[in-house]
Amino acid sequence: MKLIFANKNYSSWSLRAWLVLKHFNIPFDEDMVLLNGEGWRETIRKKSPSGKVPVLVDGDVVVPETIAIIEYLNDKYPAKGIWPSNRVERALARAAAAEMHGGFTALRNEAPMNLRASHPGKVDPDLVAGDLKRIERLWGDLISRSGGPYLFGSFTAADAMFAPVATRIRTYDLAVTDLAMEYVEAIYALPAFQEWLVEAVKEPWTVEQDEIDAILAARKLANSEAAGRA
Ligand SMILES: N[C@@H](CCC(=O)N[C@@H](CS)C(=O)NCC(=O)O)C(=O)O
DSSP, X not given: OEEEEEOTTTOHHHHHHHHHHHHXXXXXXXXXXXXXXXXXXXXXXXXXXXXOSOEEEETTEEEESHHHHHHHHHHHOGGGOSSOSXXXXXXXXXXXXXXXHHOOHHHHHHSOOOTTOOOTXXXXXXXXXXXXXXXXXXXHHHHHHHOSSBTXXXXXXXXXXXXXXXXXXXXXXXXXXXXXXXXXXXXXXXXXXXXXXXXXXXXXXXXXXXXXXXXXXXXXXHHHHHHHHO
8 A cells, every 4th residue: 555645745635645644553655745846746746646745545546635545444443443433423523524525625625734843823712713712622522521531531533633733733833722733742642643744844845836925026016917907
């Protein structure tokens, strides 16, 4: 089995799939592609039917889309506990994962994952307040139900889905409740996450489209050009 994924410092979807494989001790090979450099999109397109990563390759089976990868692994390794064993908890975990997959676009756009960086004060809190409020509520409800430290007690795929959010809170020093901050720390304490982080911070590549300074500068330029045209 092989996981095709992108830069550990920047690729939030890659992190999710990789964490599930690593935390649940599923043997796999790594095939890393870059989100930068000459022809990077073409390279990804050659390996991924959707043009995006991660992609799981298991013999003849090629699975793009993070949620589909998680479900494939859960089907293949039902005893691993990738989702909670309780049916109700499993439904809640899948709902949380789906909400993450389809939502929180403000947070994702305003605060791109960048593990090695520290950018306090560079995200406008008003722009991410709605997403953070919902995330605090969701994490709070699930952790009070389970007792923590993870959303369903022990680590499941739902936590893998939210791991990049934890990193955004740290990188941009976003203000959240104490409970949410404890959850961020629990994600950072996970051995599989630490393994990814160690590799991520060593990477030499800079991906401009995921660097907050470049994003803010491009936005400023676009605004001043629009003002010039008005
Ligand atoms: N819906 C996809 C999203 C994957 C995705 O957007 N991956 C990014 C890297 S984090 C990517 O491949 N970007 C390349 C591009 O957009 O051209 C999933 O759940 O796996």
